[in-house]
Amino acid sequence: xxxxxxxxxxxxxxxxxxxxxxxxxxxxxxxxxxxxxxxxxxxxxxxxxxxxxxxxxxxxxxxxxxxxxxxxxxxxxxxxxxxxxxxxxxxxxxxxxxxxxxxxxxxxxxxxxxxxxxxxxxxxxxxxxxxxxxxxxxxxxxxxxxxxxxxxxxxxxxxxxxxxxxxxxxxxxxxxxxxxxxxxxxxxxxxxxxxxxxxxxxxxxxxxxxxxxxxxxxxxxxxxxxxxxxxxxxxxxxxxxxxxxxxxxxxxxxxxxxxxxxxxxxxxxxxxxxxxxxxxxxxxxxxxxxxxxxxxxxxxxxxxxxxxxxxxxxxxxxxxxxxxxxxxx
Amino acid sequence: xxxxxxxxxxxxxxxxxxxxxxxxxxxxxxxxxxxxxxxxxxxxxxxxxxxxxxxxxxxxxxxxxxxxxxxxxxxxxxxxxxxxxxxxxxxxxxxxxxxxxxxxxxxxxxxxxxxxxxxxxxxxxxxxxxxxxxxxxxxxxxxxxxxxxxxxxxxxxxxxxxxxxxxxxxxxxxxxxxxxxxxxxxxxxxxxxxxxxxxxxxxxxxxxxxxxxxxxxxxxxxxxxxxxxxxxxxxxxxxxxxxxxxxxxxxxxxxxxxxxxxxxxxxxxxxxxxxxxxxxxxxxxxxxxxxxxxxxxxxxxxxxxx
Numbered sequence: 072x073x074x075x076x077x078x079x080x081x082x083x084x085x086x087x088x089x090x091x092x093x094x095x096x097x098x099x100x101x102x103x104x105x106x107x108x109x110x111x112x113x114x115x116x117x118x119x120x121x122x123x124x125x126x127x128x129x130x131x132x133x134x135x136x137x138x139x140x141x142x143x144x145x146x147x148x149x150x151x152x153x154x155x156x157x158x159x160x161x162x163x164x165x166x167x168x169x170x171x172x173x174x175x176x177x178x179x180x181x182x183x184x185x186x187x188x189x190x191x192x193x194x195x196x197x198x199x200x201x202x203x204x205x206x207x208x209x210x211x212x213x214x215x216x217x218x219x220x221x222x223x224x225x226x227x228x229x230x231x232x233x234x235x236x237x238x239x240x241x242x243x244x245x246x247x248x249x250x251x252x253x254x255x256x257x258x259x260x261x262x263x264x265x266x267x268x269x270x271x272x273x274x275x276x277x278x279x280x281x282x283x284x285x286x287x288x289x290x291x292x293x294x295x296x297x298x299x300x301x302x303x304x305x306x307x308x309x310x311x312x313x314x315x316x317x318x319x320x321x322x323x324x325x326x327x328x329x330x331x332x333x334x335x336x337x338x339x340x341x342x343x344x345x346x347x348x349x350x351x352x353x354x355x356x357x358x359x360x361x362x363x364x365x366x367x368x369x370x371x372x373x374x375x376x377x378x379x380x381x382x383x384x385x386x387x388x389x390x391x392x393x394x395x396x397x398x399x400x
Numbered sequence: 401x402x403x404x405x406x407x408x409x410x411x412x413x414x415x416x417x418x419x420x421x422x423x424x425x426x427x428x429x430x431x432x433x434x435x436x437x438x439x440x441x442x443x444x445x446x447x448x449x450x451x452x453x454x455x456x457x458x459x460x461x462x463x464x465x466x467x468x469x470x471x472x473x474x475x476x477x478x479x480x481x482x483x484x485x486x487x488x489x490x491x492x493x494x495x496x497x498x499x500x501x502x503x504x505x506x507x508x509x510x511x512x513x514x515x516x517x518x519x520x521x522x523x524x525x526x527x528x529x530x531x532x533x534x535x536x537x538x539x540x541x542x543x544x545x546x547x548x549x550x551x552x553x554x555x556x557x558x559x560x561x562x563x564x565x566x567x568x569x570x571x572x573x574x575x576x577x578x579x580x581x582x583x584x585x586x587x588x589x590x591x592x593x594x595x596x597x598x599x600x601x602x603x604x605x606x607x608x609x610x611x612x613x614x615x616x617x618x619x620x621x622x623x624x625x626x627x628x629x630x631x632x633x634x635x636x637x638x639x640x641x642x643x644x645x646x647x648x649x650x651x652x653x654x655x656x657x658x659x660x661x662x663x664x665x666x667x668x669x670x671x672x673x674x675x676x677x678x679x680x681x682x683x684x685x686x687x688x689x690x691x692x693x694x695x696x697x698x699x700x701x702x703x704x705x706x
Contacts, residue, residue: 086542089542097558227633227689231644235660239667239671244671341549345645356553357553359557360553360554372547372551376550380545
């Protein structure tokens with residue numbers, strides 16, 4: 072187990088380093104000068120050279136990359152034109168466009184994604200697993216077919232269309248809910264909940280179909296096994312057999328899937344956030360892409376891959392813990 | 401020889417025939433066929449309507465709503481079958497049918513690119529020596545753990561606007577999402593290369609390249625087609641999504657995602673304008689997904705290769 076963990080940790084660090092190098096290389100090899108972007112259109116040659124120097128762009132690419140990597144661990148001072156700003160330890164660069172360290176922008180955005188994923192995950196898990204069990208109680212019956220069809224159809228609707236339709240139905244036609252704006256839970260829990268409802272449902276409805284399918288398949292697979300036969304011989308009701316015992320067979324796959332999806336949403340629900348205007352990591356990414364704010368783009372991409380890698384590792388571990396047949400050597 | 405193969409062909413109907421035999425497959429085939437036909441016939445259809453996708457109709461807009469259509473229901477009339485676009489007054493129907501071209505072009509191009517890279521990497525890993533396999537498999541794993549969406553957004557942001565966006569979208573989607581295909585190809589190649597006919601070809605002195613083409617590739621068709629068919633709607637959604645974010649296809653080129661993106665600022669005044677591209681994209685995605693699912697069932701009725 073320790074060896075496995077160590078190996079995963081090493082490969083995770085390697086992947087992160089490679090992603091960082093790839094993103095960094097792409098940005099600095101591509102046409103389009105970050106300095107002139109940061110400086111603006113009415114920038115003369117002397118000012119441009121000054122900006123280039125403060126941003127550290129006059130140094131060779133490998134030296135810039137080294138500064139970037141080392142500043143994650145030891146921090147780095149940035150000259151923003153007025154004075155030197157110290158960007159402390161997990162420093163992922165400095166956004167000259169918003170005059171803030173990238174780390175600060177990321178920590179401001181992350182709570183939005185935590186809010187999104189917490190409610191959405193509860194919703195999609197209960198919807199998906201609940202409906203999957205409901206379908207598996209009478210396999211191939213009418214309710215199985217209807218539930219599976221509806222679940223999979225919702226699963227193939229692109230999330231930005233689902234979000235748009237939800238907005239149209241609940242905020243424009245019936246006007247039951249206010250147009251969502253992000254309210255931090257620390258500010259007003261009731262308003263937070265009310266505003267989170269539509270984004271939660273948009274995410275949950277697109278994800279639930281997969282969980283429905285996995286739950287149904289897992290339950291049906293374990294229904295053929297000996298221990299289920301024994302439980303049935305004891306005279307347990309079918310409902311109890313399915314919802315208490317057969318569901319165990321679907322658990323490892325469900326947990327794996329949930330870990331991956333939670334990691335994915337946490338890394339930034341790009342479309343949901345853009346649609347509802349929530350200032351999370353996804354929106355930060357899109358906004359900084361539109362403004363070509365390179366340090367922020369690099370920072371968000373790295374944080375996203377970090378979260379995705381953590382989720383992958385968690386998924387593998389969960390699978391091993393929940394399925395005794397696949398213990399790691 | 402031809403006499404010997406004829407009964408086999410009859411016993412195994414073509415994929416199209418097997419799809420047509422299922423009601424779901426038939427509907428999916430018809431809808432997908434219609435979508436492709438609409439895209440091809442875009443100039444004819446807009447000529448029938450008497451409009452084109454790029455002419456502004458300022459006279460039909462209401463300045464009081466900031467440029468919403470004057471007429472109700474998004475300005476639907478006999479002249480403008482699906483209404484007009486807010487602020488510009490461009491014809492929605494014309495933009496929609498021309499948008500189908502972009503959508504299909506990018507989805508098709510990206511899928512083809514993913515297929516080619518996936519086949520090359522997968523075959524090379526499956527047939528190459530131990531080192532080539534290790535190297536390529538590690539590389540595939542690495543690409544699989546990339547945050548695709550974030551990298552696509554970043555790439556679209558930094559490549560200059562002068563680079564044609566539909567082509568760029570194809571390249572980015574193909575370059576970032578070939579890894580699952582490569583994995584499937586490698587796994588299937590590992591099974592196939594142990595078969596007698598491959599050994600026979602090797603004894604015969606066939607080169608690795610020839611074995612890949614003549615012996616392995618035919619055996620890969622079923623699993624690869626099954627997987628690739630489902631990549632088409634995925635790529636279609638990716639194009640629409642990235643254009644929706646304002647990073648994909650740029651105006652004046654019509655694209656469904658970009659229509660949706662304009663619509664988000666207008667849907668309180670002009671909800672009809674949201675529904676048209678949203679429902680069109682929805683129907684397309686569902687039809688292509690259904691077709692993919694039906695192909696999977698037709699190729700592999702027992703659901704072995706999921």
